[in-house]
Amino acid sequence: MFHSRSLCLLLITALSCCPLTAQAAKFKVNNKPPPGVMLSIGPGGARIGEVAFKIKSRDLGTGVPLRGKPDINIRVANRATPGNSRVAVLTVDSSVPLRNGPYITPFTSISWTAKKGNIPSGRYDGSSSQFLFSFSNSQEVRDKHRFYYDNTGIIEVGTYTGRVTYTLTMP
Amino acid sequence: MKNPCKHALIAAALSVSLAAPQLVHAESVTATGAGTVTADARVDFRIIIPGVLRFRVGAAGGGIDLIDFAPTAANLGTGTDVAATAGSGDQGNGDVTVEVLSNSGQITITHDSNGSVLSDGTGNTIPYTEILTASSDAANLDAPVLGTASSTTPTLTGNLTDESATWTYTYDNTLAYNSGIYGGVNTNGGRVTYTASSP
Numbered sequence: 037m038f039h040s041r042s043l044c045l046l047l048i049t050a051l052s053c054c055p056l057t058a059q060a061a062k063f064k065v066n067n068k069p070p071p072g073v074m075l076s077i078g079p080g081g082a083r084i085g086e087v088a089f090k091i092k093s094r095d096l097g098t099g100v101p102l103r104g105k106p107d108i109n110i111r112v113a114n115r116a117t118p119g120n121s122r123v124a125v126l127t128v129d130s131s132v133p134l135r136n137g138p139y140i141t142p143f144t145s146i147s148w149t150a151k152k153g154n155i156p157s158g159r160y161d162g163s164s165s166q167f168l169f170s171f172s173n174s175q176e177v178r179d180k181h182r183f184y185y186d187n188t189g190i191i192e193v194g195t196y197t198g199r200v201t202y203t204l205t206m207p
Numbered sequence: 208m209k210n211p212c213k214h215a216l217i218a219a220a221l222s223v224s225l226a227a228p229q230l231v232h233a234e235s236v237t238a239t240g241a242g243t244v245t246a247d248a249r250v251d252f253r254i255i256i257p258g259v260l261r262f263r264v265g266a267a268g269g270g271i272d273l274i275d276f277a278p279t280a281a282n283l284g285t286g287t288d289v290a291a292t293a294g295s296g297d298q299g300n301g302d303v304t305v306e307v308l309s310n311s312g313q314i315t316i317t318h319d320s321n322g323s324v325l326s327d328g329t330g331n332t333i334p335y336t337e338i339l340t341a342s343s344d345a346a347n348l349d350a351p352v353l354g355t356a357s358s359t360t361p362t363l364t365g366n367l368t369d370e371s372a373t374w375t376y377t378y379d380n381t382l383a384y385n386s387g388i389y390g391g392v393n394t395n396g397g398r399v400t401y402t403a404s405s406p
């Protein structure tokens with residue numbers, strides 16, 4: 037009996053000597069987020085948007101521009117600290133022409149119109165770094181582009197595919 | 208027990224992600240960093256070009272031209288070529304516009320007058336070999352010889368054909384045929400049909 041009471045006291049004493057730890061969360065508001073850019077084109081996520089031109093025989097080569105579908109959403113944003121203002125530049129690489137087996141057609145035959153005009157209307161120039169648009173921080177700019185194939189002449193029958201790469205850079 | 212290896216890996220990953228410049232490939236991306244930050248996004252294009260063959264002889268649209276010859280009694284059968292009348296063909300004087308446009312390989316132009324004749328309805332005939340055709344651009348868009356089995360092949364560039372020319376019809380006038388009106392508007396063998404075909 038005495039032995040049991042002594043053990044109990046010893047246990048209580050031992051527990052009282054150990055500090056109890058409390059579960060807690062720490063929150064920190066970072067008022068100096070790192071500079072960054074955001075670029076979204078097409079459906080967003082990891083999917084690559086595709087614009088298709090499906091041309092009827094009677095329309096081919098008439099010189100009347102043909103619309104591609106769908107229209108493409110473009111969203112760009114940049115962020116930098118107010119004390120270190122920076123400018124982001126949007127460029128596009130259209131230097132690799134569309135290909136259909138041995139036949140090619142340049143991206144210069146494709147132009148676009150901007151629905152809002154925030155990211156201007158234009159035409160691919162076939163270069164590797166065509167300037168499109170620039171803007172200072174911190175902004176988010178949205179637009180929707182509708183693409184047209186010039187359709188000024190005939191080219192070999194078949195399906196031509198190609199890819200352009202937009203780059204948003206903030207030095 | 209702490210895993211020093213795991214901590215080392217996390218530290219390495221963080222140091223890579225913060226290294227400048229940043230370069231990210233995706234279609235909706237955010238890139239951050241102390242130095243130059245760059246984000247790439249791509250768009251694919253697809254142009255579906257159908258096979259096409261357009262062929263025109265004479266007036267545009269659905270009109271069919273009439274080529275009229277009216278040799279005089281004085282020059283009939285002399286062998287001197289006779290030009291068509293002023294109102295013949297879409298350009299007049301026996302001249303017709305010819306265009307061929309295709310993206311489907313080598314085009315061949317044929318006609319259906321091989322061995323055919325123009326008749327006067329009473330048993331007299333004139334063979335189509337009496338009607339000559341000259342092309343303003345024989346090298347690239349020649350005219351087949353009427354009344355024979357000839358055909359022509361317009362110039363092909365790559366897999367494309369895009370040629371135009373003027374074909375001029377004349378009457379060869381080699382013999383003094385019986386008087387009368389031979390052929391006509393789709394009567395008495397007076398019509399020739401040209402056909403352009405791709406492989």
